[in-house]
Amino acid sequence: MRDTSIKSVFWRRYLDLVKDCLIPYQWGVLTDQIVCAEPSHAVRNFKIAAGAADGEFSGFVFQDSDLYKWLEAVGNVLQYQKDLDLESKADEIIGYIEKAQQPDGYLNTYFQLKEPEKKWTNLLECHELYCAGHLMEAAVAYAKGTGKTALLQTACRLADCIDRVFGREEGKKHGYPGHQEIELGLIRLYEWTEEPRYLKLASYFLDERGRNSYFEEEFEERGRISHWTGGPVEEPNRYYNQYPYSCYNQFHAPVRSQKEAVGHAVRAVYMYTAMAKAAVLCNDEELFGACRELWNNIVEKQMYINGSIGATPSGEAFTRAYDLPNDTNYSETCASVGLIRFSMEMLKAEPESRYADVIEKALYNTVLAGMSLDGRHFFYVNPMEAVPEICDASPERNHIKTVRQEWYSCACCPPNIARTVTDVQNLIYSVSGRRIYIHQYIGSELETELETGRVNLTLESDFPWKGNVKIQFREAEDLCAELGFRIPAWSAGCTLTINGERKSLKDFVTEKGYLIVKHVWKKGDILELEMGMEPRFMQADERIYYNAGKAAIVRGPLVYCLEEIDNGPHLHEYRADVERSLQEKWEEDLGGYYSLSFSAVRYCGRVQKELYETAEVHKEYTQLKAVPYFLWNNRRQGEMITWINIM
Numbered sequence: 001m002r003d004t005s006i007k008s009v010f011w012r013r014y015l016d017l018v019k020d021c022l023i024p025y026q027w028g029v030l031t032d033q034i035v036c037a038e039p040s041h042a043v044r045n046f047k048i049a050a051g052a053a054d055g056e057f058s059g060f061v062f063q064d065s066d067l068y069k070w071l072e073a074v075g076n077v078l079q080y081q082k083d084l085d086l087e088s089k090a091d092e093i094i095g096y097i098e099k100a101q102q103p104d105g106y107l108n109t110y111f112q113l114k115e116p117e118k119k120w121t122n123l124l125e126c127h128e129l130y131c132a133g134h135l136m137e138a139a140v141a142y143a144k145g146t147g148k149t150a151l152l153q154t155a156c157r158l159a160d161c162i163d164r165v166f167g168r169e170e171g172k173k174h175g176y177p178g179h180q181e182i183e184l185g186l187i188r189l190y191e192w193t194e195e196p197r198y199l200k201l202a203s204y205f206l207d208e209r210g211r212n213s214y215f216e217e218e219f220e221e222r223g224r225i226s227h228w229t230g231g232p233v234e235e236p237n238r239y240y241n242q243y244p245y246s247c248y249n250q251f252h253a254p255v256r257s258q259k260e261a262v263g264h265a266v267r268a269v270y271m272y273t274a275m276a277k278a279a280v281l282c283n284d285e286e287l288f289g290a291c292r293e294l295w296n297n298i299v300e301k302q303m304y305i306n307g308s309i310g311a312t313p314s315g316e317a318f319t320r321a322y323d324l325p326n327d328t329n330y331s332e333t334c335a336s337v338g339l340i341r342f343s344m345e346m347l348k349a350e351p352e353s354r355y356a357d358v359i360e361k362a363l364y365n366t367v368l369a370g371m372s373l374d375g376r377h378f379f380y381v382n383p384m385e386a387v388p389e390i391c392d393a394s395p396e397r398n399h400i401k402t403v404r405q406e407w408y409s410c411a412c413c414p415p416n417i418a419r420t421v422t423d424v425q426n427l428i429y430s431v432s433g434r435r436i437y438i439h440q441y442i443g444s445e446l447e448t449e450l451e452t453g454r455v456n457l458t459l460e461s462d463f464p465w466k467g468n469v470k471i472q473f474r475e476a477e478d479l480c481a482e483l484g485f486r487i488p489a490w491s492a493g494c495t496l497t498i499n500g501e502r503k504s505l506k507d508f509v510t511e512k513g514y515l516i517v518k519h520v521w522k523k524g525d526i527l528e529l530e531m532g533m534e535p536r537f538m539q540a541d542e543r544i545y546y547n548a549g550k551a552a553i554v555r556g557p558l559v560y561c562l563e564e565i566d567n568g569p570h571l572h573e574y575r576a577d578v579e580r581s582l583q584e585k586w587e588e589d590l591g592g593y594y595s596l597s598f599s600a601v602r603y604c605g606r607v608q609k610e611l612y613e614t615a616e617v618h619k620e621y622t623q624l625k626a627v628p629y630f631l632w633n634n635r636r637q638g639e640m641i642t643w644i645n646i647m
Contacts, residue, residue, distance in 0.1 A: 002446070007458065011442055017371075017373075018375065030067055030070060038407060041057075041059045044058070046093065046097055046100050048109070048113060050098075050099035052099070061227065066412075068134035074086055098150060098154055106119065120175075123214075129177035132158055133182035136159060139152040140188050141419075176208050176209045178267075179267050184202075190202070203278050203282065206287075210253045255271070256290050259290075261297050264316050291346060295355075299354070302318050302324070307365050308329070308362070311323060311324055312328070326643055336366035340358075351432075352513055353486045356486050357513075363440075364630060370413055371404075373591065378405055378414045379413075379633075385640060385643070402640070434482055438485050441486075442459070443460055453481075455476050456475035456476070458474060465593070466533065467533040469530075476523055478522065480519075481518075481521055483517045487510070496528070498517075536582070539552075560596055560628055560629060561628075562642075563640050565638050567625060570602075570639075572645065574600045575647045582598045582626075594628075600622055600624045604617070
């Protein structure tokens with residue numbers, strides 16, 4: 001058993017922002033009360049299906065999932081803070097969900113209300129199993145937060161229904177989901193209920209994928225009709241995606257033989273997360289080996305410096321190794337959420353600092369950037385640079401918004417941010433035997449049982465701004481225990497003291513990026529770790545040709561960018577002097593942050609009479625100011641650039 005509570009000032013601010021702003025705002029959207037947002041109809045759909053209201057289904061085929069993700073975030077909140085009003089709202093809608101469920105356990109408002117004769121006939125496109133998976137995840141979170149089982153029982157009835165329909169047995173459908181998620185939901189349900197059928201079914205959905213021609217067969221059976229076009233098509237997804245749909249949906253090969261991340265990025269990392277969880281639970285080294293290869297492919301060849309993935313808007317997909325353009329980058333926020341979850345499962349299975357580094361990178365940069373500081377405006381995509389007038393006018397860039405949006409008709413990202421931020425406590429520690437691994441330096445309190453005894457400790461830090469960490473044992477009596485401290489890839493070095501005594505790091509073992517500190521701990525013992533957080537310029541692999549002659553700025557876990565509000569327009573005209581140091585300054589606005597200033601030269605032309613004239617370039621020496629990427633666009637719309645030309 002492990003109990004973790006967040007004490008970090010930085011993260012308490014975000015937890016409160018989600019609880020007090022985002023979750024109520026999303027509830028307003030779900031109940032169609034926010035005037036500026038496109039109506040969701042999600043709650044209304046359930047009321048209609050429950051017989052409590054009249055009308056027809058409205059929204060996307062996956063509309064149910066928006067409500068489920070809201071419920072998951074609520075369940076996460078209630079695990080660390082009671083809120084009777086929030087719980088009451090959740091209980092009310094759970095009542096409608098219960099009543100909407102059919103006697104056989106089936107639950108999906110789109111098919112119940114709009115096309116009941118087409119249940120389970122279009123797994124590729126129609127998200128039945130996807131919605132079911134999100135219900136299961138929400139049900140477990142809500143049971144953890146409240147102890148109530150109504151939603152959990154609903155989820156189990158649906159899981160039982162799906163188990164009767166799908167599987168290798170004769171008479172069952174041999175299909176699997178177009179959008180992977182049910183696998184995660186079933187595994188989470190298994191972990192909570194210990195019902196082995198749920199793990200078996202999740203494993204079936206994973207292993208059957210790519211082994212048969214199910215999608216092709218169901219496509220023919222429905223007359224090649226696409227849900228999205230309403231008419232016959234040559235191939236599903238062709239109208240918005242240039243990649244073969246077998247790759248787009250990751251069924252081009254059995255999952256155990258997949259070595260390269262392809263297709264829709266969110267679907268991919270959701271599937272990889274489930275693969276990693278199933279591999280551990282089933283002690284399946286072959287499956288886990290496939291996970292290693294896929295994770296390495298993403299991080300070493302297809303990930304941006306800010307932890308975002310899925311470079312192209314065409315299919316919201318991976319493309320190929322080192323194809324990481326800045327000005328057209330898509331990188332859906334949900335994809336970074338999935339990468340965090342995938343990396344966390346890999347980390348729990350084999351503690352290696354590189355997994356935790358990626359979690360940190362994606363969390364502090366991309367996920368936080370997806371939500372404004374008012375908790376009511378959101379980014380769907382995460383570009384590396386943006387020029388408002390170009391993004392507005394260019395078809396290749398019109399997915400890039402230079403102002404966070406109030407909501408989306410396809411509203412997957414905001415609730416994903418909510419459920420991720422409210423679950424951040426589960427990213428900090430893991431426990432094995434007599435060892436506590438500290439993966440993220442987020443101020444917190446941990447109570448847990450080791451094989452050598454019970455321990456209660458506090459972690460104090462001012463991350464992400466300072467690299468000082470203090471561990472104090474609040475409860476421990478002659479406790480022989482090991483602490484595994486992640487040494488981040490960005491740290492140039494660290495120092496260690498125990499009860500005020502400086503220790504030589506040579507006296508301790510380092511295992512896969514973790515400093516292992518063995519000690520007999522007593523109540524009141526204090527361990528302090530100081531990691532260097534000096535800002536520096538970074539260069540990209542030469543195979544990422546978009547970044548040739550450019551540098552990015554990082555400080556600790558944070559990626560920085562230039563904004564027009566600080567530096568004026570035409571940011572592409574500047575060249576940074578990377579041989580000079582970066583200067584730090586604490587700023588009080590935007591909740592407080594370190595800005596970085598550095599020397600640069602502006603190579604500027606002039607307004608010409610002709611579109612092209614003989615080159616005549618002028619140099620201007622200046623200082624530029626960089627701010628953390630996750631804070632961009634919180635002050636004013638304008639240009640933004642992450643990779644800066646260098647001298």
